[in-house]
Amino acid sequence: MGLQETEKTIMHKITFLGTSAGVPTRTRNVSAIALQLENRKEWMLFDCGEGTQHQIMKTSLSAYNLSRVFITHLHGDHVYGLCGLLASKGMQRSESSLEIYGPAGIRELLGSVMRLSQLNLPFDLKIFEISEGTLLRYEGFRIDVVKLSHSITTYGFVVTFDDKPGHFDIAKAKRLGIPEGPIYAKLKRGETVTLADGRSIDGNTLVGKPTQGKRIVIGGDNDNPLLFSPYAPFDLMIHEATYTQNDFDNLPRKFMHTTAKQLAEAAQQMGVKRLILNHISPRYDKDGRIVELLNEAKSCFDGPVEAAYDFMQIEC
Ligand SMILES: [Zn+2]
Ligand SMILES: [Zn+2]
Incomplete structure (x- = not known):
């Protein structure tokens, strides 16, 4: 059996x-999503509504290892x-640096609070103001x-994980009598090498197909999920679906939010594989009304749809 078959997919x-x-409601806190890359202790946070640090404490995550927000x-x-979380991370004597990315004003917001409350952090805090088209590259993924x-x-944020290179079939290389050493590295990169006995070996014949990195939103x-379409298709889309269409249509005052129907139709159009409804109006917490949101989305989207709930965990 080749090594390819035994290899597990990264989750x-x-x-x-x-x-x-x-x-917040009794069962749902305000926005925050944690993303932890496999085999890494550090993790990242997307949004940080009030009380997020309390939510973190109810999971296996630790603010100590939070690296980016x-x-x-x-x-609000x-x-x-965010300020409470920063202060607590500071109290934990976390010394690894923390990067915060947000719209213009985030620096002023945090700077004012830190100055007025005399919050001195023991770690290096880097604040970056982002704008349309900002591309952030990190080891293993880009945003x-x-x-x-x-x-x-x-x-x-569109998170795209790097393609995973195809697996190098060591057993086959050995069967072909290719001597171990730096040659293997060249073959792994798909280069053609000439052996001492004159044989020419094309690395591509020993390397499996690369696995395409997943892309999530x-x-x-x-109020317009199709704004993500230039980056489509997506393996996973996590997006607000604050109301059902009917409730939204009957709101006395309109807010710039997406309905379950609108999101599902956009997701269908953008080739989303798995859809998660998030940022759910408190009204759906009562009387099992969450089903209304779900059913509306399911009627317009062919793939799996779930409504997010606090402490829900998924792998991607
Ligand atoms: Zn808002
Ligand atoms: Zn909001």
């Missing part, structure tokens, strides 16, 4: 720490938890920043 873990829109927009239900449509400057508040 990153997503934990929903807050799934309510605007205000991405803030979609400066509405997405950012009011494209997408400008969304909401009542305040808001961004969404983590949306912020937004």
Whole structure:
């Protein structure tokens, strides 16, 4: 059996720490999503509504190992938890640096609070203000920043994991009598090498097909999910679906949010494989009304749809 068959696929873990829109409910806190890459202790946070640090404490995650925070927009239900979280991370004597990415104003917001409350952190805090088209590259993945449509400057994040190179079939290389050593590295890269006995070996014949890196969307508040379409298709889309279409149509005052129907139709159009409804209006917490959101989305989308709930964990 080749090594290819025994190799397991990499699975990153997503934990929903807050799934309510605007205000917390008894079962849902305000927005926050954790992403932990497989085999890494450090993890990342997308949005940080008030009380996120309490939610973190109910999971196996630790603020101590938090390395990056991405803030979609400066509405309170997405950012009011950040100062408390920073202060607690500081109290834990965490010394590894923390990077915070957010819209213009995030530096002023955090700077003012830190100055006025005399919050001195023991770790290096780096704050980056993002804009449309910002491309962030990290080891193993990249993040494209997408400008969304909401009542305040808001961004969404498209996370694309690097393609995984095909597996090098060592057993086959040995069978062919190729001597171990630096030659293997060249063959792994798909280069053609000439052996001492004159044989020419094409590395591609020993390397399996690369696995395409997965691509996921983590949306912020937004009334137009098709804004993500330049980056489609997606393996996973996590996006707000604050209301059903009917409830939205009957709102006395309209807010710039997406309905389950609108999201599902956009997801269908963009080739989304798996859809997760998030940022759910508190009204659906009562009387099993969450089913209304789910059914509406399911009627417009062929793939699997779930409604996020606090502490829900998925692998991607
Ligand atoms: Zn919100
Ligand atoms: Zn908002």
